[in-house]
Amino acid sequence: MKLTIYDTLERKKREFEPKNPERVTLYVCGPTVYNYAHIGNARPVVVFDVLYRLLRHIYGEDHVVYARNITDVDDKINKKAMDEGVDISVITNKFADIYNADMAALNALPPTYQPRATDHMPDMVAMIEKLIERKAAYVTDDGEVLFRVADYDAGSGRYGKLSGRSLDDMIAGARVEVAENKDDAADFVLWKPSKRGEPVWPGPRNPETGDVLPGRPGWHIECSAMSEAVLTLPIDIHGGGQDLIFPHHTNEIAQSCATHGHDDPAAYARYWMHNGFLDMSGEKMSKSLGNVVLVHDLTQQYPGEVIRWALLSGHYRSPLNWTTELLEQSRKELDYLYGILLRHENVVAWAPSDEQTREKRESVLLSSLLDDLNISDAKARLFNLKGDEGIDLAHKLEHLANPNVDRTADAAEVAPTAASLVKHDLLLLAKVLGILQTDPEVWFKGGASDDLTAKVEALLVARTEARAAKNWAEADRIRDELNALNIEVMDSPTGATWKLKAGV
């Protein structure tokens, strides 16, 4: 199975070849934990979760190492901690826990490592000292340490390669005022003194005086230090939102390469992937527009899997318009798929025992995802699973297993085997997409309390009796009563089942 991914650095699709197939590494920039995560924060988590699942399938679950950091040093955290008069850890622990719970609700697997900036201060300091030693960074009079961008770039264009800009373009287009302590406008902060009341860590040594510079790290250094500490370099895939291309990832590359004296950005990370943004009715989500949607609130209204499926409805690199309609459509799609699983629980999923045949089937099944995570195309497959090897009459599990479907004798004969194969394919593809992971029964009824369930079951018995007596008026009355309880009744030849209606 060949995975192809669009590499931001090379601006084209490249076949993925890990440095070491026994230990494939993935690093994704995680949240700054000072508030509830909004739905935009969840997109990279879900997108890269699909990638993580796919890599685990290809290379084996124990051969993929995934790190997603927690940024717990930041001005916004400091402000919030000061406003509330608590230590920053009170804020960061609280929101890191909430974040993890919210992402788990979206069926995102926990990463192998979740390093926190505060746990890696010595790594950052060591890196900064190395950069000073190599003259790639300098100490200012007021105790800041800045990275020399122009020296790193050295006219090669490598600094702006990720964002597709030259250093000159960036300076020409810059709208920021140049801080007077900078030797050059493009230089960025590695370390800076803490303000009064802010947390302070012992920093790098000033080579001039030999003194330790107390303060706190700049934003970019943590990912460079932590990715190296946790994953070792080079990282195979580094991911994040498109907005991180510049400056965050650009500076990460510069720091990490300069630390080790590498010229080639690939010495830090071999492939760069960036997800597109979410639009809110055509507008960017922002606090000033008041259109921020929190994952935490959304999970109160929709199953996490619906939110996940909605986030996966477009290509990961394209903008995605986030609407209520999208959520409703996603719910219907999942209901349909879960309905198939519910109706055909007795069909045994079966994969061909022959290794080669199975491998071949799987690479066809997963081909959409293997092509730079084409989730839309994978979705089409999911809804229209094709049988092969002589099975050309019926395609869907429903069609194959539903006894009401008209079939020729030949098709009927092949149907049970085909259904088992199709069910296996369906479950496998769903697993990689991270959907259909709930018991179908629980999916439809899980939101009902025990009391409600008992009441519904009793009413259904009464209705069955009424129907048996052809007392249609009573049967319909009971159905209306169930409807009022937000219950949808589904009759079938084998008896009535029910589900909790959507939009609770």
Next chain:
RNA sequence: GGCCUGAUGGCGGAGCGGUUACGCAGCGGAUUGCAAAUCCGUGUAGCCCGGUUCGACUCCGGGUCAGGCCUCCA
């Protein structure tokens, strides 16, 4: 100002130089006591103007419009 994306049917959203995307909704039929669910079938497309080609939604050029980044940001 600099850099970069994208424009597909009522809606969401892919691939592809010539043949059905797929999903949601709609419509027709089957099934049902009636519904729902399910099954079968089905209509609707490719921003504008040029060019290349036997043939373009798909390639090239121009235009228009929309969005993103250049500042904290997924």
